Amino acid sequence: MNTFETISGRFSYRGAYQNAPVPREHLKMILQAGLDAPSGCNKQTTSLIAVDDPAILSQLSSIINATTAKTCTAMICVLTQRIIAYEDRTFNIQDYSAAIENMLLAIHDLGYASCWYEGRATGPDKIGYRMQQVLGVPEDYELVCFLPIGIPAGPVKRVDKKAFEDRAWFNGFGKTE
């Protein structure tokens, strides 16, 4: 798929998945897309774990309790480290967000659908922390997001957004020319 088609055609999916495996070759392409994202001062603060073992997926989905997690045949867990880029500044949120967006594009390009689950992972239920324990992730990493992957069993709906001219301008705030 070409870049612009992929970017404009990607939407979040929160429904059930078909029971079809995601080949390792595809998972590697998705992970590589994540690693290819830029990072502040090239600190590479993002690490990734792809899960395709049904037993581990089952353990994770019992923690998460979402239709996508219960039916997906693969999932990517996003880990971050709060590494200082310079002085007192860290860009780890920016780093993992760019990596996630690259992976969402890769997932869509390969014919799968996903959703950026971050609020749930890092909310008061500490779901990300509990997932982290299943996966043996050390304490200096934080599991901040998971991306279920699979072929959607239902329709992927477009989300409504504001008009272009309400969010994008030329040469000054609110200027449409």
Added chain:
Amino acid sequence: MNTFETISGRFSYRGAYQNAPVPREHLKMILQAGLDAPSGCNKQTTSLIAVDDPAILSQLSSIINATTAKTCTAMICVLTQRIIAYEDRTFNIQDYSAAIENMLLAIHDLGYASCWYEGRATGPDKIGYRMQQVLGVPEDYELVCFLPIGIPAGPVKRVDKKAFEDRAWFNGFGKTE
């Protein structure tokens, strides 16, 4: 270009640009790619200003003082609003980071080069705030990043990164199979 070529071929560029304009059609494609990024709870916290007026570019570059800014023929300024997604949570950093990554991919796909300038914009010199005043941006928005755009006059260098197996694993932390 196909999605994976674009993702793997994009690198930051900090050198001089050729004196060649960036057509409005291309700027609109780049802006649209930014708006197409997902946002937490679809709050659409990111807004964008493309600058291609030489007089305004000159005002901005006098604040920024970087080779890219002094020689680029277009620039995108990224604005964010700290809108609550739910309870006390905001995802505006994630939102604008995903939008920036989409725009960097679009920029590369169209044959230009750029760099994610955020630390400079939001550092102690308040460069983003001063740029914001030139562009008439209200106080409830924050200019957090600018992306110079142009055809590079010099080589775009690949950055060295850690090996795949040092950052991406399968079914558990550090597991390479």
